[in-house]
C-alpha cells in the first residue's frame with residue numbers, strides 16, 4: 001500500500017512539473033559490488049542500475065546501448081576508479097550524462113599494479129591495483145564516498161542516508177573482525193593462496209595472506225607459459241595446499257596447475273563480482289564471509 005501511495009504522489013508532482021522529491025535517486029553503478037553498497041546505504045531512497053551483472057567481468061566489459069540509456073537517465077554514477085572500468089569514460093561521453101560521478105576508491109591508499117598488468121592494460125591503466133574493495137577498511141572508504149555522493153544528489157534524504165550508512169559501517173566492522181579472528185590461528189607462513197587472477201592484493205596486505213596468481217590484475221592478460229611453470233615450481237616448493245578459482249575467471253588454467261602440483265581446487269571465490277541473489281555472495285558482506293570460509297577451510301591446520 002505504501003508503495004502505491006508513493007507512486008501516486010510522484011505522479012501528482014509530475015503533473016505539476018515540480019521537482020519530484022518523492023522519487024528515488026537514480027544511481028548507475030558499474031558493477032555488482034558497488035551496486036550492493038549503494039543499495040545498503042541508499043535503501044528505499046535509491047533505484048540502482050548495475051551495468052556489469054552478477055558473475056560478470058568488469059575488466060573486459062562491453063557496454064550496451066541500454067547502458068548508455070541508463071546513464072543518460074541517471075542522477076548519480078558510481079564507479080570504482082583505479083583503472084578498473086576502462087570503458088566507462090567512453091560510455092559516459094556516449095550517453096550524454098553530465099551529472100556527478102562518485103569514484104568509490106577515492107582516498108584509498110593504492111597498491112602498485114603488476115608489470116604484466118601495465119603491459120596488457122589499455123588506455124594507460126595498470127598503474128594501480130584496482131581491487132581495493134577486497135580490504136574491508138577500504139570498503140568503509142567506499143561507503144563514505146557513496147554516502148557523500150548520495151547526500152549531494154538528494155540532500156533532503158540526508159538523515160536517512162546517514163542512518164543507513166552508520167548501520168552498514170557497523171556491519172563492515174563486524175565482518176572485518178570475523179576475518180581477523182578466523183585467520184589468527186593460521187600461522188602466517190601457511191597463509192598462502194593461489195587464485196586465477198591477481199585480485200586479492202589488498203586482502204593479502206590487510207590480513208597477512210600471500211596470494212599468488214598466474215594472471216595479472218586484469219583478466220585481459222593471459223598467463224605466459226614461463227609464468228605458469230614458475231608458479232608450479234613455487235607451489236611445490238612452498239607446499240601450497242589449495243588453489244582457488246574466481247567465479248569470473250576461466251577455471252582451466254588452475255585445473256592444470258592443480259593437476260601438476262597436487263594442490264587441490266579449494267572452491268570458488270568471488271573477487272570482482274557478486275553472485276546472483278540466490279547464490280552464496282549476493283552482497284559484499286556475504287562475499288567476504290564466503291571467501292573467508294573457503295580460504296580458512298583450505299588453510300586451517302589439520303586437527
Ligand SMILES: [Zn+2]
Nearest residue numbers: 199217218272
Ligand atoms: Zn579483477
